[in-house]
Amino acid sequence: MPPSCRRWRKTRRRRWRSSGWRRRTDGCGAHQQEQREKVHASSRVLEPGGSNAGGRRLHEGRLADGQLAGAAGEAHPPLRSGWRHGPDRPALGGQALPSLRPAVRHREPRRGERHHRHRGSRQATPDGYTLLLTPNAPLSVQPTLRKTPYDPVKNFTPVGRVGDLISGFVIHPAVGVKTFKEMVDYAKANPGKLAYGSAGLGTASHLRLEMLKVKAGIDILHVPYRGNADALNDILANNVQMMNEINPMPHVKAGKLILLDISYPERHPDFPGVPTLFELGYGEAYVPSWYSIWAPAGTPRGIIDKLNVKMVEIAKTPEMKARLLAINVACPVQTPEEMSRQLVEDTKRNADLIRLTNIKIE
Numbered sequence: 001m002p003p004s005c006r007r008w009r010k011t012r013r014r015r016w017r018s019s020g021w022r023r024r025t026d027g028c029g030a031h032q033q034e035q036r037e038k039v040h041a042s043s044r045v046l047e048p049g050g051s052n053a054g055g056r057r058l059h060e061g062r063l064a065d066g067q068l069a070g071a072a073g074e075a076h077p078p079l080r081s082g083w084r085h086g087p088d089r090p091a092l093g094g095q096a097l098p099s100l101r102p103a104v105r106h107r108e109p110r111r112g113e114r115h116h117r118h119r120g121s122r123q124a125t126p127d128g129y130t131l132l133l134t135p136n137a138p139l140s141v142q143p144t145l146r147k148t149p150y151d152p153v154k155n156f157t158p159v160g161r162v163g164d165l166i167s168g169f170v171i172h173p174a175v176g177v178k179t180f181k182e183m184v185d186y187a188k189a190n191p192g193k194l195a196y197g198s199a200g201l202g203t204a205s206h207l208r209l210e211m212l213k214v215k216a217g218i219d220i221l222h223v224p225y226r227g228n229a230d231a232l233n234d235i236l237a238n239n240v241q242m243m244n245e246i247n248p249m250p251h252v253k254a255g256k257l258i259l260l261d262i263s264y265p266e267r268h269p270d271f272p273g274v275p276t277l278f279e280l281g282y283g284e285a286y287v288p289s290w291y292s293i294w295a296p297a298g299t300p301r302g303i304i305d306k307l308n309v310k311m312v313e314i315a316k317t318p319e320m321k322a323r324l325l326a327i328n329v330a331c332p333v334q335t336p337e338e339m340s341r342q343l344v345e346d347t348k349r350n351a352d353l354i355r356l357t358n359i360k361i362e
Helices: 003-018 028-046 116-123 180-189 204-216 228-236 249-253 301-315 318-325 336-357
Strands: 061-065 103-107 130-135 156-165 195-198 221-224 290-296
Touching: 130 156, 156 301, 156 336, 195 204, 195 228, 204 221, 204 336, 290 301, 301 318, 301 336
Parallel strands: 061 103, 061 130, 195 221
Antiparallel strands: 130 290, 156 290
16 A cells, blocks of 8 residues: 555544544444334324324434524524424423434534525425424525525425524623613714624624614724624623614623613513614604524424424423523514514514615625
């Protein structure tokens, strides 16, 4: 064997060992048999009738996660995992969601592949084994801003609504502003001086700022980040002064940031003294941010209904409500038909705002 080949094999072997991918040798056969039994038992709930009477092959489910690292669901695991527990890993109250356990969650991996998961879910077999968990922006905003390899209406079927993010405009205490009205007055007196950090161009947090600028007649500098985690770091350091996401809320409780409003139709139980945008007279500036689960178009209606019923059942439990509220999420109950109408309304409202403010993806 040539020396170059030997060096290549030696390097490959070293990387393989350091990566941790080693064969399990202690009780390997028993371990594998145990895992096969777990998968088989968990997969039974994938069938619309709760059994394998229909002859469908039992295999691993796939939950495609259509968002970037550092996004709201990344920072708050219950948005991603609260719906996918099964018999070997029970959810709150012992509930299990059919077709999501066992599930391998795939997150959008890197820059330049923003539509990767949505495209993959669109091309998946519509058998109920592959589902898409996504915020509303890739479905109701991105197709207006750029050409996407999927059509949200034609390529996906709504399954259930996972949760609405309850956030609000927050500002750094160094600005000296304590109320929403004071912020508007300050922005009018100092156009362009305030900087607002968003999770990126065309995201819900970006549209919230643009809508506020239109409705309040103010000028605030928009600073897009690749995810709200980076934006949070900069607002805490006062590099930007404002945000509107759920991840700054714990810092509001800690006194590091000031909450100016609640960007939701109802007040937040943890901040009862903070008014909503609607109470402040800026209800038209409200841009919702909601997570939902979708299936490929053509998925049998029986599977969709079974999943939706189970999601609604779990969402109504006090345990799940408390768990979601702890991360500033509300879970409104919706049928697939109501989700479809919600998507159409969101898309139209966002498209009008994008045309009005001339938002472009650079």
